Amino acid sequence: MTRQKVKMAFIENESSRKATYKKRKRGILKKANELATLCGVPVGVIIDSPYDLTPEVWPSREDMDNVLSQWQRLPVMDRTKKMLNQESYLKQSISKATETCKKLTKENKELEMKEVMFDCLSGKTSPPRIEKSDLRGCGNVIEQYLRNLNRRIEILSKNDGASSSSVHAAATTSVAMPIVELGSSSTAFCDMIRQQQIQSNMNQNVRGLDLNQQQW
């Protein structure tokens, strides 16, 4: 909706500044009104600028008086607990934004590493081809996944006694896969998996990655 991002700095051009002031003042009062109405709470705004002779008061001087008396009734500590000025407000905003940004970057890295992991599993890439700087992150993601898997296995194993039929049914279909033969000759990681995918596709096998035939 905005055409250009406004730079958050004092507007040097006087007429621009005055125009912006008028628009934004109108906007703030509108927002204050919406907040007060939608949430049914007392709100008071005072704006004092070189462009007005006297400070602008909203909603009205009378209402502002009421807000002020309510304000005065509160103990000083309650008043100041959530009190902010530019400095404290900006500090707060900065730290919140940094926090969110950190979390997101971390999540992004994990998502990336997860892709690498899946790519290895499906044969699109292999460990030697992973970016050196990503190896550690990838290792971590794999570990995390293993932890979840173990938890899942634990849960399922416990329920096995309770004889959940769906689990058994799935287990029997899995048994249809060929049994592994360890000790067979090894070939490159990728090729092996690719081969199996081709094979299983040919066999119309739903299981794309024939894990039991891994010969590494």
Add this chain to the structure above:
Amino acid sequence: MAKKSKGRQRITMAKMENESNLQVTFSKRRSGLFKKASELNTLCGADIAVVVFSPGGKVYSFGHPNVENVLNRFKNINQPPLNQNNNMRFNEARPNDAIRVMNDFLTQVMNDLELAKKKNEELKKIRKNSKMPVNWWEDPVEELDLAHAKEFKGLLEKLKSYVTDEASKHFQAIFPQPNFYGGSSSGAPFRDGGYINPNLDPSERRMFNVNAYYNQNMYPPNYPLPYGNNNYAGGFVPEYSLNYMHGFNQYRNQNQNLNFKEEGISENECHQDGLPPHL
């Protein structure tokens, strides 16, 4: 999959009915109002005070230069104005340096945040698009049955060990020279109190207790031990600092059962051609 929200809807200008929605709305709109107030001051140099009471009766306020100062101006509004030139009151209109710097910094952080959000969306899109139903292992773990979960686990563990091997090779490349690592608390199985002489015959080096390599200051947490690769003389990674000690110790205790083929593997067997070792 949860239905996405309807998006921006027109809202009736009356007190909201749903209690919890009201709370959320209050929180968001109050925050937005303060932001606007901050911007008004930054851009135009106006002084401002905003006082808001929450549905629960708590009070939030924002003001520049500070709330009390501006509130007082209102209180004195009915008193005859001092004979001041209007402009003089606002000599200090330009934000001071600290505020300017913070605004710049905030802008920067917001930009980074914006980028991170975009990237996040892209990555999720990629995952969505590249997922093949055939690849059951890409389903959420919670949907796997026992047999699949076990298969997957086995495979992942192998993958993990390969990734580890690659990583250990990489470390070797970065740190061909061993550093003197003082303060090794794992005893002194090395000669010269911790210094590993790169000129030692490899077979001699292999006689060192592999566990002794794991100086607490050296290893990152949760990092699987490379098996059989005693060329690890250069494995000191100073950047993995003392902070990791706790995690590392936990890890060590879990993994004593890993098979270190200490004597059995010659150098030739260690991943020099990128192929997995014979099992």
